[in-house]
Amino acid sequence: MKQFPDEFFWGAATSSYQIEGAVNDGGRGPSIWDAFCRRPDVVFGRHSGDVACDHYYRYRDDVRLFNKIGLQAYRFSIAWSRVMPDGMGRINQEGLDFYSRLVDELLAVGIRPLVTLFHWDLPLALHHRGGWQNRDCASWFGDYAALVAQTLGDRVRDWMTLNEPQVIAESGYESARFAPGERQDRAGLIRTVHGLLLAHGRAVQAIRAHGRNPQRVGWAPVCITKTPATPDSDDVEAARRAMFACDMGTGDWTIWNNAWWMDPVLRGRYPDDGLALLGDDGPPIEATDMDTIGQPIDFVGINIYHAEPVRTAKRGVEVIPRPPGHPQTRMDWMVTPDALYWGPKLLFERYGKPMVITENGVSCHDWVSLDGQVHDPQRIDFVSRYLVELRNAVSEGVPVQGYLYWSALDNFEWERGYGQRFGLIYVDFARQTRILKDSAFWYRKIIESNAAILPQITSGRFAADA
Ligand code: IFM
Numbered sequence: 001m002k003q004f005p006d007e008f009f010w011g012a013a014t015s016s017y018q019i020e021g022a023v024n025d026g027g028r029g030p031s032i033w034d035a036f037c038r039r040p041d042v043v044f045g046r047h048s049g050d051v052a053c054d055h056y057y058r059y060r061d062d063v064r065l066f067n068k069i070g071l072q073a074y075r076f077s078i079a080w081s082r083v084m085p086d087g088m089g090r091i092n093q094e095g096l097d098f099y100s101r102l103v104d105e106l107l108a109v110g111i112r113p114l115v116t117l118f119h120w121d122l123p124l125a126l127h128h129r130g131g132w133q134n135r136d137c138a139s140w141f142g143d144y145a146a147l148v149a150q151t152l153g154d155r156v157r158d159w160m161t162l163n164e165p166q167v168i169a170e171s172g173y174e175s176a177r178f179a180p181g182e183r184q185d186r187a188g189l190i191r192t193v194h195g196l197l198l199a200h201g202r203a204v205q206a207i208r209a210h211g212r213n214p215q216r217v218g219w220a221p222v223c224i225t226k227t228p229a230t231p232d233s234d235d236v237e238a239a240r241r242a243m244f245a246c247d248m249g250t251g252d253w254t255i256w257n258n259a260w261w262m263d264p265v266l267r268g269r270y271p272d273d274g275l276a277l278l279g280d281d282g283p284p285i286e287a288t289d290m291d292t293i294g295q296p297i298d299f300v301g302i303n304i305y306h307a308e309p310v311r312t313a314k315r316g317v318e319v320i321p322r323p324p325g326h327p328q329t330r331m332d333w334m335v336t337p338d339a340l341y342w343g344p345k346l347l348f349e350r351y352g353k354p355m356v357i358t359e360n361g362v363s364c365h366d367w368v369s370l371d372g373q374v375h376d377p378q379r380i381d382f383v384s385r386y387l388v389e390l391r392n393a394v395s396e397g398v399p400v401q402g403y404l405y406w407s408a409l410d411n412f413e414w415e416r417g418y419g420q421r422f423g424l425i426y427v428d429f430a431r432q433t434r435i436l437k438d439s440a441f442w443y444r445k446i447i448e449s450n451a452a453i454l455p456q457i458t459s460g461r462f463a464a465d466a
Helices: 032-038 055-069 093-108 136-152 165-173 186-210 233-244 258-267 272-281 289-293 339-351 377-395 414-419 438-449
Strands: 009-013 073-077 112-118 158-163 216-220 225-228 299-303 307-313 316-319 355-360 400-406 425-428 433-436
Touching (some): 055 093, 055 425, 073 158, 093 112, 093 136, 136 186, 158 165, 216 355, 307 339, 377 400
Parallel strands (some): 073 112, 112 158, 225 307, 299 355
Protein backbone atom coordinates (compact mmCIF):
# COMPACT_ATOMS: atom_id res chain seq x y z
CA MET A 1 0.00 0.00 0.00
CA LYS A 2 1.38 3.38 -1.00
CA GLN A 3 1.30 6.13 1.59
CA PHE A 4 2.81 9.42 2.66
CA PRO A 5 5.48 9.32 5.38
CA ASP A 6 4.33 10.05 8.94
CA GLU A 7 6.22 13.35 9.09
CA PHE A 8 4.61 14.66 5.88
CA PHE A 9 2.79 17.95 6.54
CA TRP A 10 -0.42 19.37 5.06
CA GLY A 11 -1.41 22.98 4.78
CA ALA A 12 -2.51 25.83 2.57
CA ALA A 13 -1.04 29.06 1.24
CA THR A 14 -1.91 32.70 0.55
CA SER A 15 -0.05 35.93 -0.20
CA SER A 16 -0.20 39.42 1.27
CA TYR A 17 -1.60 41.52 -1.59
CA GLN A 18 -4.10 38.82 -2.52
CA ILE A 19 -5.78 38.70 0.90
CA GLU A 20 -4.80 41.48 3.29
CA GLY A 21 -6.57 44.60 2.00
CA ALA A 22 -6.01 47.60 4.31
CA VAL A 23 -3.64 49.04 1.75
CA ASN A 24 -3.71 52.51 3.28
CA ASP A 25 -3.87 51.42 6.90
CA GLY A 26 -1.41 50.67 9.67
CA GLY A 27 1.39 52.70 8.08
CA ARG A 28 1.71 50.53 4.96
CA GLY A 29 3.46 52.14 2.00
CA PRO A 30 2.25 51.65 -1.59
CA SER A 31 3.44 48.73 -3.70
CA ILE A 32 3.65 48.33 -7.46
CA TRP A 33 0.36 46.43 -7.39
CA ASP A 34 -1.48 49.37 -5.83
CA ALA A 35 -0.25 51.53 -8.70
CA PHE A 36 -0.90 48.89 -11.39
CA CYS A 37 -4.50 48.34 -10.31
CA ARG A 38 -5.19 52.06 -10.76
CA ARG A 39 -4.47 51.77 -14.48
CA PRO A 40 -7.54 51.32 -16.64
CA ASP A 41 -8.07 47.98 -18.35
CA VAL A 42 -5.23 45.94 -16.92
CA VAL A 43 -7.15 44.06 -14.24
CA PHE A 44 -10.49 42.31 -14.77
CA GLY A 45 -13.38 44.53 -13.64
CA ARG A 46 -10.88 47.16 -12.47
CA HIS A 47 -10.60 45.13 -9.29
CA SER A 48 -7.77 45.71 -6.84
CA GLY A 49 -6.41 44.33 -3.58
CA ASP A 50 -7.62 47.43 -1.68
CA VAL A 51 -9.93 45.34 0.48
CA ALA A 52 -9.39 41.78 -0.81
CA CYS A 53 -10.33 39.37 2.02
CA ASP A 54 -9.90 42.11 4.62
CA HIS A 55 -7.57 39.64 6.28
CA TYR A 56 -5.57 42.41 7.96
CA TYR A 57 -8.59 42.97 10.18
CA ARG A 58 -10.05 39.46 10.12
CA TYR A 59 -6.93 37.33 10.53
CA ARG A 60 -8.06 35.95 13.89
CA ASP A 61 -11.31 34.62 12.40
CA ASP A 62 -9.42 33.30 9.40
CA VAL A 63 -6.96 31.41 11.58
CA ARG A 64 -9.93 29.93 13.43
CA LEU A 65 -11.23 28.64 10.09
CA PHE A 66 -7.81 27.26 9.15
CA ASN A 67 -7.88 25.40 12.43
CA LYS A 68 -11.34 24.09 11.67
CA ILE A 69 -9.96 22.61 8.44
CA GLY A 70 -7.19 21.08 10.53
CA LEU A 71 -4.33 22.75 8.66
CA GLN A 72 -0.98 21.72 10.06
CA ALA A 73 0.87 24.45 8.18
CA TYR A 74 0.06 27.84 6.72
CA ARG A 75 2.21 29.66 4.20
CA PHE A 76 1.72 33.43 3.98
CA SER A 77 3.79 36.30 2.67
CA ILE A 78 4.93 39.55 4.24
CA ALA A 79 4.10 42.79 2.43
CA TRP A 80 7.51 44.45 2.29
CA SER A 81 5.94 47.94 2.20
CA ARG A 82 3.88 47.17 5.30
CA VAL A 83 7.01 46.71 7.38
CA MET A 84 9.24 49.14 5.46
CA PRO A 85 6.95 51.65 3.74
CA ASP A 86 9.68 52.85 1.35
CA GLY A 87 11.32 49.44 1.03
CA MET A 88 14.44 50.71 2.82
CA GLY A 89 15.29 52.79 5.84
CA ARG A 90 12.18 53.62 7.84
CA ILE A 91 10.63 50.69 9.75
CA ASN A 92 6.90 50.46 10.42
CA GLN A 93 6.50 48.78 13.79
CA GLU A 94 2.74 48.52 13.35
CA GLY A 95 3.26 46.35 10.28
CA LEU A 96 5.75 44.12 12.06
CA ASP A 97 3.32 43.78 14.97
CA PHE A 98 0.60 42.58 12.62
CA TYR A 99 2.71 39.67 11.37
CA SER A 100 3.89 38.95 14.88
CA ARG A 101 0.30 38.64 16.09
CA LEU A 102 -0.58 36.48 13.10
CA VAL A 103 2.29 34.10 13.90
CA ASP A 104 1.22 33.93 17.56
CA GLU A 105 -2.34 33.22 16.54
CA LEU A 106 -1.22 30.36 14.28
CA LEU A 107 1.09 28.86 16.88
CA ALA A 108 -1.62 29.07 19.53
CA VAL A 109 -3.69 26.56 17.54
CA GLY A 110 -0.71 24.45 16.52
CA ILE A 111 -0.38 25.64 12.90
CA ARG A 112 3.19 25.85 11.64
CA PRO A 113 3.86 29.21 9.97
CA LEU A 114 5.88 29.25 6.73
CA VAL A 115 6.88 32.74 5.68
CA THR A 116 7.46 33.96 2.13
CA LEU A 117 9.39 37.22 2.04
CA PHE A 118 8.35 38.32 -1.41
CA HIS A 119 5.19 37.46 -3.29
CA TRP A 120 5.27 40.21 -5.94
CA ASP A 121 4.29 43.39 -4.05
CA LEU A 122 7.48 45.42 -4.51
CA PRO A 123 7.44 48.73 -2.60
CA LEU A 124 6.61 51.42 -5.14
CA ALA A 125 9.43 53.61 -3.84
CA LEU A 126 11.94 50.94 -4.87
CA HIS A 127 10.40 50.63 -8.30
CA HIS A 128 11.07 54.35 -8.72
CA ARG A 129 14.68 53.65 -7.83
CA GLY A 130 15.03 51.13 -10.65
CA GLY A 131 13.60 48.05 -8.93
CA TRP A 132 15.45 44.78 -9.46
CA GLN A 133 17.59 46.36 -12.18
CA ASN A 134 19.27 48.41 -9.48
CA ARG A 135 21.84 46.19 -7.77
CA ASP A 136 21.12 47.99 -4.49
CA CYS A 137 17.66 46.44 -4.50
CA ALA A 138 19.21 43.09 -3.55
CA SER A 139 20.88 44.72 -0.52
CA TRP A 140 17.64 46.40 0.49
CA PHE A 141 15.92 43.05 0.24
CA GLY A 142 18.65 41.62 2.48
CA ASP A 143 18.02 44.37 5.06
CA TYR A 144 14.30 43.71 4.91
CA ALA A 145 14.87 39.95 5.32
CA ALA A 146 17.09 40.62 8.35
CA LEU A 147 14.39 42.78 9.93
CA VAL A 148 11.71 40.14 9.43
CA ALA A 149 14.00 37.35 10.65
CA GLN A 150 14.88 39.37 13.77
CA THR A 151 11.20 39.94 14.47
CA LEU A 152 9.70 36.53 13.70
CA GLY A 153 12.73 34.26 13.77
CA ASP A 154 12.16 33.25 17.40
CA ARG A 155 8.91 31.56 16.29
CA VAL A 156 9.16 30.96 12.54
CA ARG A 157 11.42 28.17 11.32
CA ASP A 158 10.48 27.89 7.64
CA TRP A 159 11.35 30.65 5.21
CA MET A 160 10.99 31.21 1.51
CA THR A 161 12.71 34.13 -0.17
CA LEU A 162 10.92 34.68 -3.52
CA ASN A 163 7.66 33.33 -4.84
CA GLU A 164 7.69 32.37 -8.54
CA PRO A 165 10.55 34.62 -9.64
CA GLN A 166 9.95 33.46 -13.23
CA VAL A 167 6.48 35.01 -13.16
CA ILE A 168 7.84 38.21 -11.64
CA ALA A 169 10.26 38.53 -14.54
CA GLU A 170 8.08 37.37 -17.43
CA SER A 171 4.76 38.84 -16.43
CA GLY A 172 6.04 42.00 -14.75
CA TYR A 173 8.89 42.94 -17.07
CA GLU A 174 8.43 41.13 -20.42
CA SER A 175 4.77 40.61 -21.29
CA ALA A 176 3.63 43.43 -18.95
CA ARG A 177 0.57 41.46 -17.79
CA PHE A 178 1.46 42.06 -14.16
CA ALA A 179 2.81 44.97 -12.14
CA PRO A 180 4.81 46.99 -12.83
CA GLY A 181 3.75 46.34 -16.44
CA GLU A 182 7.08 46.99 -18.15
CA ARG A 183 8.47 45.57 -21.38
CA GLN A 184 12.20 45.24 -21.02
CA ASP A 185 14.47 44.13 -23.83
CA ARG A 186 16.32 40.85 -23.42
CA ALA A 187 19.43 42.32 -21.80
CA GLY A 188 17.25 44.35 -19.43
CA LEU A 189 15.21 41.34 -18.52
CA ILE A 190 18.31 39.28 -17.79
CA ARG A 191 19.54 42.10 -15.57
CA THR A 192 16.22 41.93 -13.70
CA VAL A 193 16.56 38.17 -13.32
CA HIS A 194 20.08 38.59 -11.97
CA GLY A 195 18.84 41.20 -9.51
CA LEU A 196 16.15 38.82 -8.27
CA LEU A 197 18.63 35.97 -7.85
CA LEU A 198 21.02 38.23 -5.95
CA ALA A 199 18.16 39.32 -3.72
CA HIS A 200 17.38 35.68 -3.01
CA GLY A 201 21.01 35.07 -1.97
CA ARG A 202 21.12 38.16 0.21
CA ALA A 203 17.94 37.09 1.96
CA VAL A 204 19.29 33.60 2.63
CA GLN A 205 22.38 35.15 4.22
CA ALA A 206 20.25 37.53 6.30
CA ILE A 207 17.93 34.81 7.59
CA ARG A 208 20.89 32.62 8.53
CA ALA A 209 22.49 35.56 10.34
CA HIS A 210 19.41 36.85 12.15
CA GLY A 211 16.92 34.01 12.50
CA ARG A 212 17.24 31.61 15.38
CA ASN A 213 18.12 27.98 14.85
CA PRO A 214 17.06 25.55 13.61
CA GLN A 215 16.05 27.29 10.39
CA ARG A 216 14.85 25.90 7.13
CA VAL A 217 15.44 28.27 4.26
CA GLY A 218 14.16 27.77 0.74
CA TRP A 219 12.48 29.55 -2.11
CA ALA A 220 9.35 28.88 -4.17
CA PRO A 221 9.91 28.96 -7.92
CA VAL A 222 7.43 27.63 -10.45
CA CYS A 223 8.44 24.16 -11.53
CA ILE A 224 7.87 24.32 -15.29
CA THR A 225 6.88 20.70 -15.73
CA LYS A 226 7.09 18.53 -18.83
CA THR A 227 5.90 14.96 -18.73
CA PRO A 228 7.01 12.15 -21.03
CA ALA A 229 4.33 11.16 -23.53
CA THR A 230 5.10 7.49 -22.82
CA PRO A 231 7.30 5.78 -20.21
CA ASP A 232 9.90 5.07 -22.95
CA SER A 233 13.35 6.25 -21.97
CA ASP A 234 13.50 8.48 -25.06
CA ASP A 235 10.42 10.35 -23.97
CA VAL A 236 11.65 10.63 -20.40
CA GLU A 237 14.83 12.12 -21.81
CA ALA A 238 12.70 14.51 -23.86
CA ALA A 239 10.94 15.65 -20.67
CA ARG A 240 14.30 16.11 -18.94
CA ARG A 241 15.60 18.21 -21.83
CA ALA A 242 12.46 20.28 -22.08
CA MET A 243 12.68 21.06 -18.36
CA PHE A 244 16.37 21.85 -18.12
CA ALA A 245 17.98 22.61 -21.49
CA CYS A 246 18.14 26.33 -22.28
CA ASP A 247 19.21 25.57 -25.82
CA MET A 248 16.56 23.38 -27.45
CA GLY A 249 18.28 23.59 -30.80
CA THR A 250 15.99 26.33 -32.13
CA GLY A 251 18.19 29.29 -31.17
CA ASP A 252 15.31 30.73 -29.12
CA TRP A 253 15.79 31.79 -25.57
CA THR A 254 12.92 31.65 -23.09
CA ILE A 255 12.67 32.83 -19.54
CA TRP A 256 10.56 29.76 -18.72
CA ASN A 257 13.47 27.45 -18.19
CA ASN A 258 14.02 25.74 -14.87
CA ALA A 259 17.80 25.45 -15.16
CA TRP A 260 18.25 29.16 -15.85
CA TRP A 261 16.76 29.92 -12.44
CA MET A 262 17.61 26.88 -10.39
CA ASP A 263 21.19 26.15 -11.47
CA PRO A 264 22.50 29.46 -10.06
CA VAL A 265 20.70 28.88 -6.75
CA LEU A 266 21.40 25.16 -6.38
CA ARG A 267 24.67 24.78 -8.31
CA GLY A 268 26.11 28.27 -8.03
CA ARG A 269 26.33 28.89 -11.78
CA TYR A 270 24.22 29.79 -14.76
CA PRO A 271 23.88 26.96 -17.29
CA ASP A 272 26.51 27.20 -20.04
CA ASP A 273 24.04 26.62 -22.85
CA GLY A 274 21.93 29.55 -21.63
CA LEU A 275 24.95 31.84 -21.38
CA ALA A 276 26.03 30.84 -24.89
CA LEU A 277 22.59 31.57 -26.31
CA LEU A 278 22.41 34.97 -24.65
CA GLY A 279 25.87 36.15 -25.75
CA ASP A 280 26.22 39.87 -25.04
CA ASP A 281 22.81 39.95 -23.38
CA GLY A 282 24.12 37.73 -20.57
CA PRO A 283 23.82 38.60 -16.85
CA PRO A 284 26.02 41.36 -15.36
CA ILE A 285 27.90 39.04 -12.99
CA GLU A 286 30.26 40.70 -10.51
CA ALA A 287 32.98 39.03 -8.44
CA THR A 288 31.09 37.44 -5.54
CA ASP A 289 27.63 37.30 -7.13
CA MET A 290 27.51 33.59 -7.81
CA ASP A 291 28.59 32.74 -4.24
CA THR A 292 25.84 34.97 -2.93
CA ILE A 293 23.22 33.46 -5.21
CA GLY A 294 24.38 29.91 -4.54
CA GLN A 295 24.10 30.07 -0.73
CA PRO A 296 23.13 26.60 0.47
CA ILE A 297 19.40 26.23 1.07
CA ASP A 298 17.50 23.54 2.94
CA PHE A 299 14.59 22.86 0.64
CA VAL A 300 13.09 23.80 -2.68
CA GLY A 301 9.49 24.92 -2.55
CA ILE A 302 7.77 24.23 -5.83
CA ASN A 303 4.57 25.61 -7.28
CA ILE A 304 3.01 23.23 -9.79
CA TYR A 305 -0.37 23.48 -11.49
CA HIS A 306 -0.04 21.83 -14.87
CA ALA A 307 2.34 20.22 -17.31
CA GLU A 308 2.83 19.60 -21.02
CA PRO A 309 3.50 16.12 -22.41
CA VAL A 310 6.52 15.90 -24.70
CA ARG A 311 8.27 13.33 -26.84
CA THR A 312 11.49 13.15 -28.78
CA ALA A 313 11.19 14.56 -32.27
CA LYS A 314 13.52 14.81 -35.25
CA ARG A 315 14.47 18.34 -34.20
CA GLY A 316 14.69 18.17 -30.43
CA VAL A 317 11.52 17.84 -28.44
CA GLU A 318 7.91 18.04 -29.51
CA VAL A 319 5.00 19.12 -27.31
CA ILE A 320 1.97 16.90 -27.76
CA PRO A 321 -1.31 18.80 -27.81
CA ARG A 322 -4.01 17.50 -25.50
CA PRO A 323 -6.98 15.91 -27.25
CA PRO A 324 -9.99 18.18 -27.80
CA GLY A 325 -12.17 18.32 -24.72
CA HIS A 326 -9.37 17.58 -22.28
CA PRO A 327 -10.44 18.76 -18.78
CA GLN A 328 -9.57 22.37 -18.04
CA THR A 329 -9.86 24.53 -14.97
CA ARG A 330 -11.66 27.86 -14.74
CA MET A 331 -8.27 29.48 -15.48
CA ASP A 332 -8.31 27.41 -18.72
CA TRP A 333 -5.31 25.48 -17.45
CA MET A 334 -5.13 21.82 -18.45
CA VAL A 335 -5.74 19.32 -15.66
CA THR A 336 -2.59 17.21 -15.66
CA PRO A 337 -2.23 15.21 -12.43
CA ASP A 338 1.08 13.55 -13.33
CA ALA A 339 2.71 16.97 -13.12
CA LEU A 340 2.99 16.16 -9.41
CA TYR A 341 4.86 12.96 -10.21
CA TRP A 342 7.26 14.09 -12.91
CA GLY A 343 7.93 17.60 -11.62
CA PRO A 344 9.34 16.61 -8.21
CA LYS A 345 10.96 13.47 -9.64
CA LEU A 346 12.96 15.19 -12.36
CA LEU A 347 13.81 18.12 -10.12
CA PHE A 348 15.16 15.77 -7.45
CA GLU A 349 17.11 13.83 -10.04
CA ARG A 350 18.94 17.02 -11.08
CA TYR A 351 19.36 18.88 -7.78
CA GLY A 352 19.06 16.24 -5.06
CA LYS A 353 17.23 18.58 -2.66
CA PRO A 354 14.24 17.95 -0.40
CA MET A 355 11.11 19.67 -1.67
CA VAL A 356 7.82 21.06 -0.45
CA ILE A 357 4.85 21.58 -2.75
CA THR A 358 4.38 25.23 -1.89
CA GLU A 359 1.42 25.69 -4.27
CA ASN A 360 -0.97 23.44 -6.12
CA GLY A 361 -4.69 23.94 -6.55
CA VAL A 362 -7.54 24.81 -8.84
CA SER A 363 -9.96 27.61 -9.63
CA CYS A 364 -13.50 26.29 -10.13
CA HIS A 365 -16.93 27.75 -10.84
CA ASP A 366 -17.85 27.91 -7.15
CA TRP A 367 -20.99 29.54 -5.86
CA VAL A 368 -23.27 29.24 -2.85
CA SER A 369 -25.98 26.65 -3.51
CA LEU A 370 -29.59 26.98 -2.41
CA ASP A 371 -28.72 24.92 0.65
CA GLY A 372 -26.23 27.60 1.70
CA GLN A 373 -23.20 25.34 1.09
CA VAL A 374 -20.48 25.50 -1.54
CA HIS A 375 -20.27 22.18 -3.41
CA ASP A 376 -17.01 21.83 -5.31
CA PRO A 377 -16.62 18.18 -6.33
CA GLN A 378 -14.22 19.10 -9.11
CA ARG A 379 -11.73 20.57 -6.64
CA ILE A 380 -11.88 17.36 -4.61
CA ASP A 381 -11.35 15.28 -7.75
CA PHE A 382 -8.54 17.55 -8.97
CA VAL A 383 -6.59 17.40 -5.72
CA SER A 384 -7.22 13.65 -5.33
CA ARG A 385 -5.78 12.96 -8.76
CA TYR A 386 -2.73 15.15 -8.17
CA LEU A 387 -2.12 13.65 -4.73
CA VAL A 388 -2.26 10.11 -6.12
CA GLU A 389 0.56 11.09 -8.46
CA LEU A 390 2.50 12.83 -5.70
CA ARG A 391 2.11 9.71 -3.57
CA ASN A 392 3.65 7.70 -6.41
CA ALA A 393 6.69 9.99 -6.41
CA VAL A 394 7.04 9.94 -2.62
CA SER A 395 6.71 6.15 -2.56
CA GLU A 396 9.63 5.94 -4.96
CA GLY A 397 11.77 7.90 -2.51
CA VAL A 398 11.40 11.41 -3.93
CA PRO A 399 11.78 13.55 -0.78
CA VAL A 400 8.71 15.79 -0.81
CA GLN A 401 8.07 16.87 2.77
CA GLY A 402 4.74 18.67 2.60
CA TYR A 403 1.85 19.88 0.47
CA LEU A 404 0.34 23.37 0.65
CA TYR A 405 -2.92 23.80 -1.20
CA TRP A 406 -3.36 27.08 -3.10
CA SER A 407 -5.27 28.74 -1.66
CA ALA A 408 -6.68 28.78 1.85
CA LEU A 409 -9.16 31.50 0.85
CA ASP A 410 -10.68 32.75 -2.39
CA ASN A 411 -8.71 35.91 -3.12
CA PHE A 412 -7.53 38.57 -5.56
CA GLU A 413 -6.23 36.59 -8.53
CA TRP A 414 -3.98 39.30 -9.97
CA GLU A 415 -5.01 40.43 -13.49
CA ARG A 416 -8.10 38.21 -13.24
CA GLY A 417 -9.32 40.09 -10.16
CA TYR A 418 -11.98 38.29 -8.13
CA GLY A 419 -13.18 36.37 -11.18
CA GLN A 420 -11.32 33.24 -10.06
CA ARG A 421 -11.82 31.19 -6.91
CA PHE A 422 -9.00 28.93 -5.76
CA GLY A 423 -9.94 28.76 -2.08
CA LEU A 424 -10.90 25.97 0.28
CA ILE A 425 -12.84 28.75 1.97
CA TYR A 426 -15.43 30.63 -0.06
CA VAL A 427 -15.30 34.40 0.42
CA ASP A 428 -18.28 36.64 -0.24
CA PHE A 429 -16.26 39.75 -1.02
CA ALA A 430 -19.16 42.20 -0.73
CA ARG A 431 -20.17 41.04 2.74
CA GLN A 432 -16.81 39.64 3.84
CA THR A 433 -18.41 36.41 5.00
CA ARG A 434 -16.77 32.99 4.64
CA ILE A 435 -18.10 29.47 4.00
CA LEU A 436 -16.03 26.33 4.17
CA LYS A 437 -16.41 24.60 0.81
CA ASP A 438 -17.02 20.84 0.62
CA SER A 439 -13.37 20.51 -0.35
CA ALA A 440 -12.34 22.05 3.00
CA PHE A 441 -14.17 19.28 4.89
CA TRP A 442 -12.68 16.71 2.54
CA TYR A 443 -9.19 18.18 2.99
CA ARG A 444 -9.65 17.88 6.74
CA LYS A 445 -10.07 14.13 6.27
CA ILE A 446 -7.00 14.01 4.05
CA ILE A 447 -5.01 15.71 6.79
CA GLU A 448 -6.41 13.56 9.61
CA SER A 449 -5.68 10.37 7.71
CA ASN A 450 -2.35 11.51 6.21
CA ALA A 451 -4.11 10.94 2.87
CA ALA A 452 -4.99 7.31 3.63
CA ILE A 453 -8.51 8.08 2.34
CA LEU A 454 -7.15 8.54 -1.18
CA PRO A 455 -8.07 5.62 -3.43
CA GLN A 456 -5.31 3.02 -3.82
CA ILE A 457 -5.10 3.51 -7.58
CA THR A 458 -1.88 3.60 -9.54
CA SER A 459 -2.49 6.75 -11.56
CA GLY A 460 -4.52 9.95 -11.29
CA ARG A 461 -4.34 10.55 -15.04
CA PHE A 462 -7.36 10.65 -17.30
CA ALA A 463 -8.04 7.58 -19.38
CA ALA A 464 -7.60 9.55 -22.62
CA ASP A 465 -4.22 10.97 -21.62
CA ALA A 466 -1.25 10.27 -23.83
O1 IFM B 1 -2.65 33.16 -7.27
C1 IFM B 1 -1.46 32.71 -7.82
C2 IFM B 1 -0.32 32.87 -6.84
O2 IFM B 1 -0.20 34.17 -6.41
C3 IFM B 1 0.99 32.46 -7.48
N1 IFM B 1 0.87 31.14 -8.07
C4 IFM B 1 -0.25 30.86 -8.92
C5 IFM B 1 -1.54 31.25 -8.22
C6 IFM B 1 -2.73 30.96 -9.14
O3 IFM B 1 -2.62 31.69 -10.32
